[in-house]
Amino acid sequence: MISSLFCLYIAAIVLQTVAKSLPGKSVDLSIFQKNLHGVHAAFQNSAKTNGYLLTETHFETKVKTICTQTGCSSSAKEKNDHTENDRECPKDWKTFSGNCYMLLSDKRTWDSAKSKCKTLKANLIDITSESENRWLYKTFTDWKHFLWMGATDRPKEGEWRWSSSGKLLTYNAWAKGAPNDPSGKEDCGYIFKSGGKLIWSDATCDGGHAPTICKKKA
Ligand SMILES: [Ca+2]
Incomplete structure (x- = not known):
């Protein structure tokens, strides 16, 4: 025994x-x-x-x-095919393809939004596929005008990278003509809704206060 x-x-x-x-x-x-x-x-x-x-x-x-x-x-015990998708997000976070997302409605500068995401053990949102871009458009409806995303070319003008990973953008949904930064001061990416889609553009990082979406691994 x-x-x-x-x-x-x-x-x-x-x-x-x-x-x-x-x-x-x-x-x-x-x-x-x-x-x-x-x-x-x-x-x-x-x-x-x-x-x-x-x-x-x-x-x-x-x-x-x-x-x-x-x-x-x-x-x-679960029916999903991939263990990555089996993990659950914390309460109040939305789940997509193994990642968790939360909309922060209060308006901040880009740097402040990035810091706020860090306090939640997350990053300013990076968007790495068309399906993710579409999902964000459909899922987060409770915001107007624009919100910050994590793309920036502040370290090197014209070289857009995700602040979360430091990687160059592979997928993008830039608006026609964007990013256009003749003055070299529009170094932070934002997203807005237009024509039923989520479109990206660039702005000065402290030039406006906006909501954001934080993202982290499930
Ligand atoms: Ca720029």
């Missing part, structure tokens, strides 16, 4: 390990489930080989596995 409890204790420790995708790598939940089932079954068999008879052990991670003396059965 004591040996069995010891084994269960070890199992509890081992299976508290958090499964996480490597950066830039998505994980197929069905493959993960299969592999994890193998780990659970191996544990059950290992206990038996070592003389411990575990009558029933429950393993609960993303996959729930119940093992008895006759074998193990597993079932996925």
Whole structure:
């Protein structure tokens, strides 16, 4: 009995390990489930080989596995294909493709908006795909005029990067003719709604106060 409890204790420790995708790598939940089932079954068999008879052990991670003396059965607790999308956002944050978003309605300068997002362990929003741009347009309706995004060319004029990652913009939805900065002072990006779409443009970073959207990983 004591040996069995010891084994269960070890199992509890081992299976508290958090499964996480490597950066830039998505994980197929069905493959993960299969592999994890193998780990659970191996544990059950290992206990038996070592003389411990575990009558029933429950393993609960993303996959729930119940093992008895006759074998193990597993079932996925969530239906999403990618573990990245399984993570939940905090209350009051919207979720899209593994990221969390929150609209800050109070109006700030670009730098102040960026700082406010930092206090929420987030960044000024970066928008890296057409689908994300469309989702933002449809999801956040409670603002007028314009709001700040995290694109800036302040470090080097004309070289627009995301303040969140320092990466150059790959996707963009600049308005026709934008960014246009003949004076070299319009170094911060903002977004506005026009013709049923979310359009981007540039402005002086402290030239106006606007709402913003903060973004962070789920
Ligand atoms: Ca500029």
